Amino acid sequence: MRKLLIVEDENEINKLIHDFFELKEYEIKQAYSGTEALLLFDQFQFDAIILDLMLPGKDGEEVLRLLKAKRPIPVIIVSAKEREIATITTLKLGADDYVAKPFNLEELYLRTEKAIAMYGKMSAAIPSAQVLSFGEIELSEAERTVKITGKTINLTSKEFDILSLLIKAPNQVFTKEKILELVWQDEFEVDTNTVSVHVSNLRKKLGKSAGIKTIWGIGFKLEPPL
Structure with a gap:
């Protein structure tokens, strides 16, 4: 539908x-x-x-x-x-x-x-190269979908954008301010607590596959699986 x-x-x-x-x-x-x-x-x-x-x-x-x-x-x-x-x-x-x-x-x-x-x-x-992989996670930018071992995970637009940002640069630390700038683009009056809430929700939805690590006092990064 x-x-x-x-x-x-x-x-x-x-x-x-x-x-x-x-x-x-x-x-x-x-x-x-x-x-x-x-x-x-x-x-x-x-x-x-x-x-x-x-x-x-x-x-x-x-x-x-x-x-x-x-x-x-x-x-x-x-x-x-x-x-x-x-x-x-x-x-x-x-x-x-x-x-x-x-x-x-x-x-x-x-x-x-x-x-x-x-x-x-x-x-x-659009070529299949637009599908990004991280462990069990597959993210399609063309379709704006996320799957874990083939099962679709329902994310909000902001959650998708945060995951897309992190998955493109594993191990890179993104400050909350930088995520706010890149994802929200100053369209609303929001603060860094909003970023933390969205990351928390993202972790819950992705479960053990998340791999999102908090760098205390700074921000977040995605750690590739061992």
């Missing part, structure tokens, strides 16, 4: 899109602000995002920029902004398509399906 994030502050439109895509057997999360969208994006793995530009708090263009900086994902813009200007701006920021309000739900669905299919072809073309 495909997973969709709808980011739209107007309740009626959000529900309209939700109900239509639910009939198409999508699993859906709904956000009503840019900040809420970014929080959900860090908690779940989505196949596509439908994003309004005129949002409270962080506007759609800023949200789009932050989403695209995190990982490749199809983003379809839905907005009442002047089409020509908004289309050019959002495409420059990495949007995959633009649908002007008022829109046809079937057209929105078909454009979303097309964008997902395109990303699927791109992922299939």
